[in-house]
Amino acid sequence: MPIPNLGATQTKFKMADKTPYVYRRWHNHSALKLIFWACIVAAFIILLIFRSPSPDFSSEKPPTATWGGLKWENRVQMSALTTSSRHLTVLVTGAAGFVGSHVSLALKKRGDGVVGLDNFNNYYDPSLKRARQKLLSKAGVFIIEGDINDAALLNKLFDIVQFTHVMHLAAQAGVRYAMKNPGSYVHSNIAGLVSIFEACKSANPQPAIVWASSSSVYGLNSKVPFSEKDPTDRPASLYAATKKAGEEIAHTYNHIYGLSITGLRFFTVYGPWGRPDMAYFFFTKDILKGKSINIFEGPDHRSVARDFTYIDDIAKGCVAALDTAGKSTGSGGKKKGPAQLRVFNLGNTSPVPVSKLVSILEKNLKVKAKKNVLPMPRNGDVVFTHANISYAQKELHYKPTTDLETGLKRFIHWYKDYYSGNRKKSS
Numbered sequence: 001m002p003i004p005n006l007g008a009t010q011t012k013f014k015m016a017d018k019t020p021y022v023y024r025r026w027h028n029h030s031a032l033k034l035i036f037w038a039c040i041v042a043a044f045i046i047l048l049i050f051r052s053p054s055p056d057f058s059s060e061k062p063p064t065a066t067w068g069g070l071k072w073e074n075r076v077q078m079s080a081l082t083t084s085s086r087h088l089t090v091l092v093t094g095a096a097g098f099v100g101s102h103v104s105l106a107l108k109k110r111g112d113g114v115v116g117l118d119n120f121n122n123y124y125d126p127s128l129k130r131a132r133q134k135l136l137s138k139a140g141v142f143i144i145e146g147d148i149n150d151a152a153l154l155n156k157l158f159d160i161v162q163f164t165h166v167m168h169l170a171a172q173a174g175v176r177y178a179m180k181n182p183g184s185y186v187h188s189n190i191a192g193l194v195s196i197f198e199a200c201k202s203a204n205p206q207p208a209i210v211w212a213s214s215s216s217v218y219g220l221n222s223k224v225p226f227s228e229k230d231p232t233d234r235p236a237s238l239y240a241a242t243k244k245a246g247e248e249i250a251h252t253y254n255h256i257y258g259l260s261i262t263g264l265r266f267f268t269v270y271g272p273w274g275r276p277d278m279a280y281f282f283f284t285k286d287i288l289k290g291k292s293i294n295i296f297e298g299p300d301h302r303s304v305a306r307d308f309t310y311i312d313d314i315a316k317g318c319v320a321a322l323d324t325a326g327k328s329t330g331s332g333g334k335k336k337g338p339a340q341l342r343v344f345n346l347g348n349t350s351p352v353p354v355s356k357l358v359s360i361l362e363k364n365l366k367v368k369a370k371k372n373v374l375p376m377p378r379n380g381d382v383v384f385t386h387a388n389i390s391y392a393q394k395e396l397h398y399k400p401t402t403d404l405e406t407g408l409k410r411f412i413h414w415y416k417d418y419y420s421g422n423r424k425k426s427s
């Protein structure tokens, strides 16, 4: 596999990334050259076919799915090794993602066995995912390239490793993108979740599951702070609706099969190695480029605010959720007794207006932002989020310690290092 170009900027991803590499190897042989170009044309046609909208949401193929073989099994088993029998053996889905990579590293660091799974899709620049993969690989975590909807892969995995826990973080994220590609949300967040639950239910022993829900399930609620007991039946986006559906699906798998399931409602997670589709990330990029940024405000000029939560605080919450998870009670696909079913808010409990976010960025980047203030379009975003975290405090000893100012400083430090092409120092 070619070494990923870590210094590449994140906007210019092309499907034909590997072309020059392949091309160099063959260019002296004209017959092979012809075959090569024929393949490119064929690949292009296939690409066009797959890009056309498909009404069957579960039929989308992942961009990469290479697994199997003795060598592969060996790597999986090596990655799953724990430093002692007290430790957890965790399958982390979405391991090349923002939260997934941080949680994988935290688990590996303390001696848990960690196997990652990720389809490396191109919702955002996959080279960022590849760079995270490299970081995890150095730490001894192997990420399987495959899809959570691949039942054969999941069954194989549970065959060769006795996972005690599944940290299910793979998902189609983003609120606005749901209007462009609704099928992708159904495919990952609903079909994919069911696929994971199915594999866990059939596994022997059944693992305990912790998975990522979202603060967006609070939707149009105006009572603050948001508590787990508040109603969540007015989602404002398809993304939120698929996460809410996930919580209901979790209930049924807990009820019927005795799976221990914990859902975590994350509140606007940010920090180093973050997602480029999030405002703090692309504001930073645009401010540095001198491009103007759009700042949305709510009705009556109400400022939009978010309960920004730093990645390390979230990772600690995830690990604590795994540590406190009760055992699943079923076996052979049959329930033997009641099992744990939990939902926690993981937020920071201090909402910050987006204008404040921008002024912190300006201060730290030492660049004045060009701002357009616009009314918030009706695209699924909510005006305000604020977590009540007293339940997580009580049960998980969850206690966020990083304020937005400190967290953004660390993000900017990482951002400049990562995109400057200076990749000598790691992380």
Ligand SMILES: *[C@@H]1O[C@H](CO)[C@@H](O)[C@H](O)[C@H]1NC(C)=O
Pocket (backbone or CB within 6 Å): 224, 225, 227, 228, 388, 389, 390, 391
């Ligand atoms: C936060 O939630 C707890 C229940 O978990 C509740 O007892 C408490 O009153 C809530 N706090 C606020 C400020 O709403």
